[in-house]
Amino acid sequence: MASEAVRSPSRFRPENRVLRAFFQNPLALLGALLIVALVVVAVTAPWVAPHDPLELDLLAPYLPPGSEGHLLGTDNFGRDILSRLIYGSRISLFIGVIVVGIASVVGALLGLVAGYLGGWVDTLIMRAVEIFYAFPFLILVIAVIALFGPSIFNVMWVLGVVSWPVYARLVRAQVLTLRETEYVEAARASGGGAGRIMLRHILPNALTPLLVTATFGIPEAILASAALGFLGLGVQPPTPEWGVMVSEGKDFIRIAPTLIMWPGLAIMLVVVSFNFVGDGLRDALDPRQVER
Amino acid sequence: MTQAVTVTPEVRSGGADKRGVTKGEHLLEVRDLKKYFPIKGGVFSRTVANVKAVEDVSLNIKPGEVVGLVGESGSGKTTAGRAILRLIEPTSGEIIFNGVDIAKVSKSQMREYRKEMQIIFQDPFASLNPRMTVGDIIGEALDIHRLARGKAREERVVQLLERTGLSAQHMRRYPHEFSGGQRQRIGIARALAVDPQFIVADEPVSALDVSIQAQVVNLLQDLKEELGLTLLFIAHDLGVVEYISDRVVVMYLGRIMEVAPARELYRNPVHPYTEALLSAVPIPDPTVRRERVILQGDIPSPINPPSGCVFRTRCPIAAKECAEVVPPLEEVSPGHFKACIRRPGPN
Numbered sequence: 139m140a141s142e143a144v145r146s147p148s149r150f151r152p153e154n155r156v157l158r159a160f161f162q163n164p165l166a167l168l169g170a171l172l173i174v175a176l177v178v179v180a181v182t183a184p185w186v187a188p189h190d191p192l193e194l195d196l197l198a199p200y201l202p203p204g205s206e207g208h209l210l211g212t213d214n215f216g217r218d219i220l221s222r223l224i225y226g227s228r229i230s231l232f233i234g235v236i237v238v239g240i241a242s243v244v245g246a247l248l249g250l251v252a253g254y255l256g257g258w259v260d261t262l263i264m265r266a267v268e269i270f271y272a273f274p275f276l277i278l279v280i281a282v283i284a285l286f287g288p289s290i291f292n293v294m295w296v297l298g299v300v301s302w303p304v305y306a307r308l309v310r311a312q313v314l315t316l317r318e319t320e321y322v323e324a325a326r327a328s329g330g331g332a333g334r335i336m337l338r339h340i341l342p343n344a345l346t347p348l349l350v351t352a353t354f355g356i357p358e359a360i361l362a363s364a365a366l367g368f369l370g371l372g373v374q375p376p377t378p379e380w381g382v383m384v385s386e387g388k389d390f391i392r393i394a395p396t397l398i399m400w401p402g403l404a405i406m407l408v409v410v411s412f413n414f415v416g417d418g419l420r421d422a423l424d425p426r427q428v429e430r
Numbered sequence: 431m432t433q434a435v436t437v438t439p440e441v442r443s444g445g446a447d448k449r450g451v452t453k454g455e456h457l458l459e460v461r462d463l464k465k466y467f468p469i470k471g472g473v474f475s476r477t478v479a480n481v482k483a484v485e486d487v488s489l490n491i492k493p494g495e496v497v498g499l500v501g502e503s504g505s506g507k508t509t510a511g512r513a514i515l516r517l518i519e520p521t522s523g524e525i526i527f528n529g530v531d532i533a534k535v536s537k538s539q540m541r542e543y544r545k546e547m548q549i550i551f552q553d554p555f556a557s558l559n560p561r562m563t564v565g566d567i568i569g570e571a572l573d574i575h576r577l578a579r580g581k582a583r584e585e586r587v588v589q590l591l592e593r594t595g596l597s598a599q600h601m602r603r604y605p606h607e608f609s610g611g612q613r614q615r616i617g618i619a620r621a622l623a624v625d626p627q628f629i630v631a632d633e634p635v636s637a638l639d640v641s642i643q644a645q646v647v648n649l650l651q652d653l654k655e656e657l658g659l660t661l662l663f664i665a666h667d668l669g670v671v672e673y674i675s676d677r678v679v680v681m682y683l684g685r686i687m688e689v690a691p692a693r694e695l696y697r698n699p700v701h702p703y704t705e706a707l708l709s710a711v712p713i714p715d716p717t718v719r720r721e722r723v724i725l726q727g728d729i730p731s732p733i734n735p736p737s738g739c740v741f742r743t744r745c746p747i748a749a750k751e752c753a754e755v756v757p758p759l760e761e762v763s764p765g766h767f768k769a770c771i772r773r774p775g776p777n
Contacts, residue, residue, distance in 0.1 A: 320556040320557035323551070324549070325570065327548060328570055329540075329545070338562070338570075
């Protein structure tokens with residue numbers, strides 16, 4: 139009956155084409171490798187770190203990089219900088235992932251509801267988004283932290299809560315086009331309710347741009363938490379957080395400039411890596427991208 | 431002003447419906463269906479105008495009948511089809527399905543009727559969710575209405591795939607792995623999943639290659655015979671409609687121009703618009719010469735349609751009085767109705 143040839147089963151879902159395009163981009167590949175390395179280091183910190191990050195050695199402060207037993211030297215308390223950087227990667231990555239996790243889940247759900255239901259729900263959510271946009275981000279965070287006290291937990295949820303509007307806007311824009319598609323109409327014709335249509339038909343198709351934005355969101359969160367750490371409003375010393383390390387090191391910038399160089403470099407590398415990956419993902423997911 | 435198509439209930443021999451709907455009765459009666467899309471403007475989003483997509487459309491469909499709905503782009507045929515299924519809310523009018531006016535039932539009650547009425551879409555690429563497997567696409571309505579689960583659901587999906595000319599192994603694939611014709615078969619299988627009585631086929635073959643069109647039309651024809659389906663077949667191609675339809679409804683600018691049994695319409699068109707549409711159908715014989723009726727200009731704006739007969743601005747035989755009255759649908763011969771005051775009425 140079906141005389142039209144059944145197409146040879148292609149084993150490739152669209153994702154595979156995207157992955158190929160992604161890995162053909164050298165910067166994206168570099169970024170991805172750096173992030174993988176960082177994750178490995180963060181996970182295996184207790185084994186790869188040469189010293190306890192909190193262990194003081196008051197007899198050997200300000201050791202220069204390359205000193206025996208201290209590859210990157212020691213800080214003003216004689217703590218091993220490399221070990222502190224390694225443990226710091228745990229905190230930075232953790233904060234980045236959790237913040238983006240909170241923000242993207244909250245933002246995506248609110249954007250989904252706003253875009254699909256429209257009407258006053260949409261108005262309410264989108265006005266809230268505008269209010270959040272209108273506030274200077276850091277001022278808001280500082281105000282909240284001042285109220286609740288500085289701690290890593292507070293930093294995470296506050297950063298998450300203030301960064302959801304980006305995701306809400308993004309998802310809502312996607313939803314507005316997706317809800318008019320014929321497959322959504324088909325689901326309605328089959329009696330599908332709003333919840334099923336939003337979660338099964340619209341959200342899965344709105345996830346790709348969300349992924350790109352989330353990739354850019356992680357370095358932003360890491361930077362923000364470092365900035366808060368630097369201001370003394372985030373993670374508290376002696377926890378080896380990169381922002382805190384820069385903050386502590388700044389007092390000794392004349393005697394030992396490397397104290398702020400290493401954590402600064404670490405922050406930069408992480409941020410750049412995630413941005414490379416984000417750029418690569420965005421290009422690879424661009425449907426206009428022609429396969430070579 | 432009603433333009434009711436009062437088709438005399440003719441008894442169809444052997445047309446007993448599988449669900450025991452009394453034969454001869456109409457499965458679907460649409461009365462004075464209107465769909466206006468408001469245009470909002472100004473500071474307070476007031477309605478400043480209406481796009482009158484469907485205006486006073488009335489039609490009846492008997493069980494087991496295939497009614498073709500034709501008209502050019504912008505004639506409101508797709509909107510009418512969607513409004514009948516309440517995929518868009520009609521502005522006013524009655525849609526009586528199996529004796530119940532579904533235009534009046536609540537949204538939650540409407541879900542029950544969704545088991546009885548389905549739709550096949552025009553674009554086989556836009557109508558399948560790219561992130562769902564074919565099995566889930568076809569089985570979704572079964573899940574929603576809790577019609578089958580687990581093994582039974584799988585069996586039903588396989589049965590539907592095979593019935594539409596696909597095979598069981600296609601169940602775990604994604605839509606992008608299929609060609610346009612195969613995707614349209616998936617769309618048809620999805621519509622059949624709930625075992626509906628009535629299906630709106632919205633230009634189901636317009637987006638397909640000509641070589642595939644016939645296959646899909648034949649499939650629909652077979653399914654209709656086998657399952658006793660009732661179809662509203664929307665198309666802009668009169669050739670396809672002639673082949674599959676029992677009766678044809680011609681729409682222009684939201685209104686019905688002519689209704690007739692398919693053969694009668696093609697042999698003996700009465701409305702000048704139908705004549706123009708028919709003369710645009712290519713004849714596969716280069717030696718045949720015929721007079722072509724070529725319409726001037728474009729279809730007028732449905733925001734501000736012409737007074738009286740909406741077709742008069744492009745009609746070759748329009749007269750002064752055409753601007754004054756909306757021509758009623760009049761029966762010219764049994765089952766053949768026209769809305770034109772310039773053509774001889776019933777004799």
